[in-house]
Amino acid sequence: MSRTERLFQLMQAMRRLPSPVTAATLAQETGVSERTLYRDIGSLRGLGAVIDGEAGYGFTLIEDPHLPPLSFDEDELEALVLGLREVEALADPALAHAARNALAKLRARLPERQAHQLRHAVLTAHRFSPPAEPTIDAARLRCACREERHIRFDYRDAQGAATQREVKPLSLLLLDNSHCLIAWCLLRADYRTFRLDRMVGMEVLETSFRPERVPMLRGFMARMEAERSSCAIRM
Numbered sequence: 001m002s003r004t005e006r007l008f009q010l011m012q013a014m015r016r017l018p019s020p021v022t023a024a025t026l027a028q029e030t031g032v033s034e035r036t037l038y039r040d041i042g043s044l045r046g047l048g049a050v051i052d053g054e055a056g057y058g059f060t061l062i063e064d065p066h067l068p069p070l071s072f073d074e075d076e077l078e079a080l081v082l083g084l085r086e087v088e089a090l091a092d093p094a095l096a097h098a099a100r101n102a103l104a105k106l107r108a109r110l111p112e113r114q115a116h117q118l119r120h121a122v123l124t125a126h127r128f129s130p131p132a133e134p135t136i137d138a139a140r141l142r143c144a145c146r147e148e149r150h151i152r153f154d155y156r157d158a159q160g161a162a163t164q165r166e167v168k169p170l171s172l173l174l175l176d177n178s179h180c181l182i183a184w185c186l187l188r189a190d191y192r193t194f195r196l197d198r199m200v201g202m203e204v205l206e207t208s209f210r211p212e213r214v215p216m217l218r219g220f221m222a223r224m225e226a227e228r229s230s231c232a233i234r235m
Helices: 003-016 023-030 034-046 074-090 093-109 112-119 138-147 213-234
Strands: 051-054 058-061 149-156 162-175 178-185 190-195 199-208
Touching: 003 023, 003 034, 003 058, 003 093, 023 034, 023 058, 034 051, 074 093, 074 112, 093 112, 093 138, 138 149, 138 162, 138 199, 162 190, 162 213, 178 213, 190 213
Parallel strands: none
Antiparallel strands: 051 058, 149 162, 149 199, 162 178, 178 190
């Protein structure tokens, strides 16, 4: 882990954990000795971070006082918990871990009354039949989508026929209990959806399609809406 990544992780830990956070806890979170942790605290302060506390008492990251505190009503809190629990239940391991971290950060930054409501939320999510496990690295695929880079992979369809595809990855979705990729397929010269559990040997290529991703995704969504409207009219 680079020093920059470690300092970022330290900032995130102080946001997520209840304050004040002891040096021992922060050192464990960032995987360094307490001596290194104190140097990192000094580095963050030197970069402008306002961190209250000292050795033996714990540390608190002071957020910008000009920003209003987070505030949600009961239904908004329930919606947040339900959404994050759904991601935790359905997503790949990296995204599920991110959902747990997001919930912990939210709980740590809320006023005590709302943090209590968050801990005792009425709604939650659970799937007895989880989606099929992706056979490629979903985190790398998300990165390729964000960076707007072509990917290449072997794909086996429902009939077992295998083809190699190069595509422009646009978005990921959960469809019929399967993780799927929406993409522009160069082989078919059209939009296609691919199940992540049927993709193997994915390569992220240097070829960029920036800034096409957002307009192409809008085109796909417009087509889906038109097809849905057409079906409704025929009915």
